Amino acid sequence: MSAARETRRSRFRALLAVSVVVLSACDSLPGKPDPADRYVRPDAVMDFETLFAANCTGCHGEGGRQGPAPLLGDPLYLAYAGPRELRRIVSDGVPGTSMPAFLDEKGGTLRAAQIDALVAGMQASWGMAGRFAGRRLPPYRGTRGGDAGLAYARARGRASFQIFCAKCHAAQGGGTPKAGSVFEPSFLALVSDQGLRTAVVAGRPDLGMPAYYAHAVGRPMSDEEIADVVTWMAAHRVEFPGRPFSQAAPFVGKEP
Ligand code: HEC
Numbered sequence: 001m002s003a004a005r006e007t008r009r010s011r012f013r014a015l016l017a018v019s020v021v022v023l024s025a026c027d028s029l030p031g032k033p034d035p036a037d038r039y040v041r042p043d044a045v046m047d048f049e050t051l052f053a054a055n056c057t058g059c060h061g062e063g064g065r066q067g068p069a070p071l072l073g074d075p076l077y078l079a080y081a082g083p084r085e086l087r088r089i090v091s092d093g094v095p096g097t098s099m100p101a102f103l104d105e106k107g108g109t110l111r112a113a114q115i116d117a118l119v120a121g122m123q124a125s126w127g128m129a130g131r132f133a134g135r136r137l138p139p140y141r142g143t144r145g146g147d148a149g150l151a152y153a154r155a156r157g158r159a160s161f162q163i164f165c166a167k168c169h170a171a172q173g174g175g176t177p178k179a180g181s182v183f184e185p186s187f188l189a190l191v192s193d194q195g196l197r198t199a200v201v202a203g204r205p206d207l208g209m210p211a212y213y214a215h216a217v218g219r220p221m222s223d224e225e226i227a228d229v230v231t232w233m234a235a236h237r238v239e240f241p242g243r244p245f246s247q248a249a250p251f252v253g254k255e256p
């Protein structure tokens with residue numbers, strides 16, 4: 001056998017060995033499923049973006065913004081709510097509103113570890129913990145003052161509303177071209193007092209509503225003003241939202 005032939009043969013063997021190694025390491029031979037497309041059981045999903053898109057985007061909007069449900073994708077909101085409250089709300093839901101309980105033990109569809117992944121993901125993707133370090137934010141939960149103080153709180157809330165809110169929502173909250181009514185009975189029937197408080201503190205920067213410190217009257221709202229405005233708005237709830245319809249269109253002469 002000639003030396004040249006021997007070299008060619010050994011080169012060929014080396015090439016064969018390399019291609020066998022390369023091809024067997026390659027997972028995308030025709031007909032072989034891509035590992036990324038393999039079915040993952042819903043209770044095994046741990047990726048934040050996948051969890052948020054599948055469970056939350058429909059109400060809270062993409063990136064937690066511009067949805068019909070409250071703003072979540074906002075550094076001020078996330079610093080004000082904090083991980084403990086977020087975990088509690090996502091686990092238990094908000095009774096009396098359309099925010100469902102997600103924890104499996106509460107009838108939801110997510111495991112506690114998945115809820116932790118959602119909370120950590122919201123903070124990591126949309127929060128800016130450093131920006132609010134050392135800054136005092138209004139507490140997440142407001143005080144309401146006992147019933148004895150309620151009438152006063154409402155009166156004060158009405159006054160604060162004129163200072164901070166009326167320029168966009170109108171003096172009686174009926175709305176202006178800049179913003180809608182905040183006393184609309186159907187709106188108040190679907191939102192909790194805490195939901196109102198969150199709107200006042202964090203605002204809706206995604207929709208053009210400023211946060212509690214940015215109402216351009218030269219100072220932020222105080223804790224008491226925030227609580228009073230919420231008390232005043234909540235006092236506008238009606239017992240039977242939707243009832244005016246039957247008065248507006250009476251079945252005159254048509255009763256069976
Ligand atoms: C069917 C609609 C719906 C879905 C789905 C939904 N939410 Fe909500 N969520 C709401 C509504 C409505 C509220 C406001 C409740 C209120 O008035 O306090 C809310 C409130 C919240 C709040 C509290 C806001 C505050 O005031 O501090 C958090 C946090 C939250 N949702 C997170 C989530 C996460 C995370 C998911 C997905 C796992 C999710 N939500 C899915 C409708 C929804």
Ligand code: HEC
Nearest residue numbers: 070164165168178179180182199200204207208209210229
């Ligand atoms: C610069 C204008 C502006 C000011 C000032 C303002 N708002 Fe708003 N507000 C808006 C806009 C815009 C929206 C979103 C669109 C809409 O509801 O019409 C909104 C929405 C809201 C909502 C609904 C939030 C939601 O998540 O759906 C509430 C509640 C509210 N405002 C209360 C208040 C209160 C209380 C004040 C005063 C403390 C206030 N606003 C001040 C413009 C304003």
